[in-house]
Amino acid sequence: MIPILDDVRTERDPRDFYPTPEWAVSALYREFPQLPQPTLDPCAGIGSLLAPVGRFGYKPVRGIELDPELAHEAGRRGQWVIQGDGLAASWRGENILMNPPYKDAQTWIKKGIDEAASVCALLRLGFLASRKRSALLRRNPPHGLGVLSKRPSFRWGRTDSSEYGWFIWLNRPNPSGTVIRWLLPEAKP
Numbered sequence: 001m002i003p004i005l006d007d008v009r010t011e012r013d014p015r016d017f018y019p020t021p022e023w024a025v026s027a028l029y030r031e032f033p034q035l036p037q038p039t040l041d042p043c044a045g046i047g048s049l050l051a052p053v054g055r056f057g058y059k060p061v062r063g064i065e066l067d068p069e070l071a072h073e074a075g076r077r078g079q080w081v082i083q084g085d086g087l088a089a090s091w092r093g094e095n096i097l098m099n100p101p102y103k104d105a106q107t108w109i110k111k112g113i114d115e116a117a118s119v120c121a122l123l124r125l126g127f128l129a130s131r132k133r134s135a136l137l138r139r140n141p142p143h144g145l146g147v148l149s150k151r152p153s154f155r156w157g158r159t160d161s162s163e164y165g166w167f168i169w170l171n172r173p174n175p176s177g178t179v180i181r182w183l184l185p186e187a188k189p
Contacts, residue, residue: 124163
């Protein structure tokens, strides 16, 4: 059994599970208030993305999680997450909010672009700098990019050496190009 949250381990999680800090979600919706109501997190983990959106007046977001332990933990935390395969589910008409497993991020993004009404995905900024992904990104440039001005601490209270941002695609033409905004955590009182 793999612990859900373990403050001692420092090796890579074999499930590619790294819960998103709440401030990163809040910063997205503060800086991009015109984003559509999110409806689905198809790789929900323990529901880290679901709780903060309620503070912005959105209805509860539902999630799908492949790992039964993580789905159970999300339910225990009061999140609406079912156990299942988020990539196998239909995303037609959904407004996706996700932090996809980075090793398969292109698969998740392509599905979102092909099926969903909108996609907001937390990714390493290095996602932009890949020959393998360049064709997808040239055909489908993001409508928005929210650069996190602070590295998120996903686990163990530490950050990694990568920079992150919210990549936003909307199912409509993008004649004006990508809007870039810098997202800051809320200042502490």
